[in-house]
Amino acid sequence: MxxxxxxxxxxxxxxxxxxxxxxxxxxxxxxxxxxxxxxxxxxxxxxxxxxxxxxxxxxxxxxxxxxxxxxxxxxxxxxxxxxxxxxxxxxxxxxxxxxxxxxxFSICLGGSNYPCRMRFEAVLRAGKVHAGDLNKFKKISRLFNSREIFTNFDLNLPAYLWDEIKREGDSCNAQRCAFASGCAFQMARRQWGQxxxxxxxxxxxxxxxxxxxxxxxxxxIVVFDEAHSVEEIAAAQIGFNLGYRELLDIVNRFRGDTRQSLIQNIITNERLRSRCIDSIAKVIPEINAFYEDMRKLMPEGKNSIRIRDRVASGNQLIELLKECMTLMAEADRGIDDENPWRTEFDIARGKLFNYIESLASFVFQHNANYVYWIERDSDTLFGDVSLRGQPVDVSEIVNREIVTFxxxxxxxxxxxxxxxxxxxxxxxxxxxxxxxxxxESSFDYKIQAVLYIARDIPDPADGAYNEQASTHAAGIINLLKGNCLMLFTSYKTLREVRKIMSGLIDYTVYSQDISSATDALDQYIKHENAVLMGTHSFWQGLDLHGDLVRGVIMMKLPFAVPDSPPVEAKMERIVAEGKDPFYGFQIPEAVIRFKQGFGRLIRSSTDRGIVAVLDSRILRKSYGKYFLKSVPECRIVHSIRELEETYF
Ligand code: SF4
CATH class of the missing domain: 3.40.50.300 (P-loop containing nucleotide triphosphate hydrolases)
Structure with a gap:
């Protein structure tokens, strides 16, 4: 070396x-x-x-x-x-x-990033190409014929088109597929193998x-970079996330009253077809009723609610969905492999099967190591909800499948x-x-950074906190003339502080409560001397060099929200082990996030700036030392006047 x-x-x-x-x-x-x-x-x-x-x-x-x-x-x-x-x-x-x-070396992506030639050909055969999409289809055809590996990153197709031709795991069977030898996905997999x-x-x-x-x-061997995020991603990937729309979309593919209906296009036996149509007709109102029950369980003003007991209203839905599956299995035996609708039929059946498995886990609370909850979808106007389930503790899985494997x-x-x-x-x-x-970091934090800790500020639980924290933040932003990143732990505080600060600073604010995180960040980068306000995703992963960030202002210490179901379940598990969940979970999680936030400031050896912590618990509480000792040593100041003297 x-x-x-x-x-x-x-x-x-x-x-x-x-x-x-x-x-x-x-x-x-x-x-x-x-x-x-x-x-x-x-x-x-x-x-x-x-x-x-x-x-x-x-x-x-x-x-x-x-x-x-x-x-x-x-x-x-x-x-x-x-x-x-x-x-x-x-x-x-x-x-x-x-x-x-x-x-x-090869880049590996999930299967849905690759095109499926079989689905592409099925779309052509079924005459489903709109005139406006013909040129795109010609380009895809050329790429298939070139026998090169390509993905949707190369095509950039609109979602409605990509959904029609992307690889679907449920239908992809290379042994049975006539297109496997020239398939981009199969070629990518062969490349991964070599x-x-x-x-x-x-x-x-x-x-x-x-x-x-x-x-x-x-x-x-495996190297995990950014290993701090492994636990959270592992739990989510191993668990499930079931949506109302997703189930309706799957079931609607089978419905008997549309031109694209799989039942109409694939089942020739009239008696079986009408039994399938009846079965689907019965299940749709049950889906609506069940999800309506789930929505009603969600308390006003909350984004999630933990489910700890069996959900009795799900029994009937699961029975009806299983009945559909049985009929589809019966129909499957009479379908020719050459039938152009066959692939879509297999995909829909596979999706329905997986959905029923996860739904049964949710309804019957199958897995003792799982936490189950209902979550309000943030990206729908209609207050839709998702049913979630994931392991509380992934240590056994990671140990068995990775560490000792x-x-x-x-x-x-x-x-x-x-x-x-x-x-x-x-x-x-x-x-x-x-x-x-x-x-330790290779940067010289003693020279490059100043840590501002607000001492004379109320506890974050105090009603006067937002007002006073905003005054401190405005003092720093005005001193640095913008180019500051403000990190919050909740949208509620972000909204309130943003409103208060509009009267205290003259710099443009781009905020995650007004636009998406990506848009807010793009706008911030384009506009000089602006302020960027964000919550969870901005604490980590932002890599803004030089003058783009002169100040990082952390409002509250980033403790996880204790009533979030996965957090609550982890804390209960620690209590059951006879340990203190505050020191055994909340402090280390918050310290790691705090370090992430701190690390947003200095990204190269020439960067300089201020990190501000507007939470006096870091000085008053005994646990504050864990935060302070976990970040690189730098000069600490407690007032704007000191900051002016030290920084400039
Ligand atoms: S092997 Fe799979 S992804 Fe490739 S063309 Fe066949 S079904 Fe599609």
């Missing part, structure tokens, strides 16, 4: 702006050792350590030297693309230039586990430890047979 990462090493010859960092070298050596020892690794690498190359280089080198295959899993598709376009090509150049070694290095996101990684590891080819699993993030201690994340993810490494 020295020869690569040294001051005058190979990286310095390839990258003109390369800066030697002790932390980066230490991390790469640590990972190589874990892999050779077949151990697991947990690493916190503070911002600026160059963690991506520090795990890619030793991991790929180890795989090439030992004929192993590696998977790198990161949080989002954007980060996946960054690895593929920017970081892995650097590693490839190092290996080919200095070691005469080559390796192959690649040394696979790059995916955590959602796909855990969807593969939920599918019994049938989607991805086998591999030997692969040769080595490496967990990396800038925020895993609480005051230098990894025991929280190690327990939550069931990590064992491991070693840990804690690396």
């Amino acid at each position: 020295d020869r690569i990462f040294d001051k005058k090493g190979y990286l310095s010859e390839i990258l003109p702006a390369y800066e030697f960092r002790n932390e980066q070298l230490a991390m790469s050596a640590f990972i190589l050792e874990r892999l050779y020892e077949s151990e697991n690794g947990v690493i916190e690498a503070g911002t600026g350590t160059g963690k991506t190359l520090a795990y890619l280089i030793p991991a790929i080198l180890y795989c090439l030297e030992n004929d192993k295959k590696i998977t790198v899993s990161t949080e989002t598709k954007t980060l996946q693309k960054q690895l593929i376009d920017k970081d892995i090509p650097i590693v490839k150049e190092i290996f080919s230039t200095y070691f005469n070694m080559d390796f192959s 690649s040394h290095c696979l790059v995916m996101n955590h959602h796909l990684f855990f969807a593969n586990i939920a599918s019994g590891k049938t989607y991805l080819p086998p591999f030997d 692969y040769d080595s699993s490496i967990f990396v993030s800038a925020t895993l430890a609480v005051d230098g201690d990894f025991s929280y994340i190690v327990k939550r993810l069931g990590i064992e047979h491991h070693k840990m490494l804690f690396l």
Whole structure:
């Protein structure tokens, strides 16, 4: 590793702006050792350590030297693309230039990102192409004939069209499919099987586990980047999210009274057809009645409600849905494989089967390790609800399916430890047979950042808090002349503070309660000296360099909302284990989120700025020290006057 990462090493010859960092070298050596020892690794690498190359280089080198295959899993598709376009090509150049070694790598995406030739041909055969879409279909046809791997990122089709031709897992059977040899998805899978290095996101990684590891080819070692988000994504991917519209859409595909009806187009036996039509006609009012009951359970002004007992009103719906399934199975036996409606029929049946399985889990509260709840959908005007279920604790699953399954699993993030201690994340993810490494940020926070802590401010529960916190925030924003990010823990506080601050600052505010997170961020980047206000998604993942963020203002310490069903269930589990849920769950979760928020400020060695914490509990309460000791040391001030003197 020295020869690569040294001051005058190979990286310095390839990258003109390369800066030697002790932390980066230490991390790469640590990972190589874990892999050779077949151990697991947990690493916190503070911002600026160059963690991506520090795990890619030793991991790929180890795989090439030992004929192993590696998977790198990161949080989002954007980060996946960054690895593929920017970081892995650097590693490839190092290996080919200095070691005469080559390796192959692939990006892995979920199946619905790939087109399905069989569905495409079925749409053509059924004459379902609108005149306005003909050119798009010609382009897709050309791409299929080129036998290249392509996805909807290359096509950018409107959703209504993509839904008609995308791969559907329920209908895709390569053994039975006449188009499998030239299929983009099957070609991608063959490429994954031959690649040394696979790059995916955590959602796909855990969807593969939920599918019994049938989607991805086998591999030997895994590196989780952004490992702080593994637990949350694992629980959601393993669990389910059932929507009212989704069920109606599935059932409506079978209905007997439309031109596109599967029953009308596929079932030739008249008696069976009329039994199917009757069965669907009975189930639709039952779906409406059941979901109406679920909506009524949702208390006014709340976004979710925990379900702890069997939902009796679901029995009848499940019985009727099962009756539909039985009739469809009967119909299936009489359908020719060449029938152009066959694929759609298989897809709809598969979806209905999966829906019934999850609905039964929800209605009968099947799984003792699950938390079940009803959630109000934020993106519908009609107050629709979803039925949710997911594991309370994923540690056993992660331990069984990952930690003890692969040769080595490496967990990396800038925020895993609480005051230098990894025991929280190690327990939550069931990590064992491991070693840990804690690396400070490579940035000079004492020079680059000032921490402003409001001392004379009421407790966040006090009625005067919003008013006074807004005054502090406005003082900082006015001092910095905008370019500030304000982080909130609830929309309610965000809305109230935004209104108060409109009378205190003259800078344009882009806020997540007015537009989507993406739009608010886009607008903020385009407009100088603006203020960006956001909740959960803005605490992590925002990467705004230089002058784009001069100040990060955290309103309250980011404790998880205790009445959120997954949070409540986790806390109950900790109480049942005889432990204190505040110190065993809420503090470590909040500290990790706090570190994420803190990390939004300094993104490069030339950035400078102010982090403000407008929650005096960080000074008054005994737990405040966990927050303060978990972030890099920097100058602390308590008033705008001190800030003026220190910062300028
Ligand atoms: S193999 Fe699957 S995705 Fe490919 S064309 Fe056939 S059904 Fe579609």
